Amino acid sequence: MLRQRFTKPSTLRFWQLAFFWAILSVTAFTRIQADDDKLLQQVHQFLYEETQALGEEVVIDLRPPSPHLPECVQPEPFLANTNQAPLGRVSVGVRCGEDGRQVRYLQAQIDVIGDYVVAARDIERGTLITSSMLSERGGNLGDLSAQALTAEEDIVGKIAQRPIRSGSVFLAHYLQAPHLVERGQRVTVIAQGSAFRVSREGEALENGALGEQVRVRFGSREIMTARVAERGILVVDF
Incomplete structure (x- = not known):
């Protein structure tokens, strides 16, 4: 007895389509993978x-x-x-x-191995930070707080706003730049532009550190905002 096995046309068509879509899927996946890479x-x-x-x-x-x-x-x-x-x-x-x-x-996730600054000793609140109060430590900078100050130039010359323990990392809100202008102080305000430079005296209405904007009063009514440039001197750029 001769026995033969035939695949029904509908079944054969199904597997042809399945194979076709499989090829397309692999091709699309490969392209997407390359784009992602x-x-x-x-x-x-x-x-x-x-x-x-x-x-x-x-x-x-x-x-x-x-x-x-x-x-x-x-x-x-x-x-x-x-x-x-x-x-x-x-x-x-x-x-x-x-x-x-x-x-x-x-x-x-970014991990950076390098040096960062810590307090070399206990620092009291209100202390002006100097380089002698700092020491370096090595480690993963990615483990530090996002507010951590790792460079000496960002720390020296600022004032501690809270007690800082020896070995602690300096956080931005621990420190404040010293005031170069005090509220009620007589200050010089320089107005300058590309072709002129004039100055006048006024009274600071608030404290201000380097680069901060401070309100200054002239006479009894006129008030202007100026940028702190150095001790007792503010600038308005035009």
Whole structure:
């Protein structure tokens, strides 16, 4: 008895279509994977350029984008928070497209091995910080608070606003720049532009450190806001 096995046309067609869609899926997945790899490389390079000056060794762990997002054309990475050093857990924005209107965010963990400044001894509140009060310590800067001040130039010359224990990291809210202008003080205000420079005396209505804006009163009614430039001197730029 001759026995033959045939596949029904409908079943054969089904497997042909299944194989076809499988090939398309693999091709699409490969393309998406390549696009994601390219995006990750660009963001990784951007983060490295932003952090290489912070320490001796930089480790960047970048999470891949969601697979449901479309391709990011002409990616332009940027830091979501420009007021803090890119350390620890960081959110990285990426503008996509020619006009950059499409924005997506990636998450990264950035660890930087380097030196940072700590208090060499106990510092009392109200103390003017000098370099002799500081010492260096090595470690992972990514483990520090986002408010930590790691460079000596950001600490020396400021006044402690609270007691600081020996070995402690300096946080931004621990310190305050010294006042160069005191409330009620007679000050000189310089108004300057490209072709002129005039000055007049007034009374400071509030305390001010270097670079801060302070209100100054002239006579009985006129009040102007000026920038503290040095002790007893403020500037208005036109």
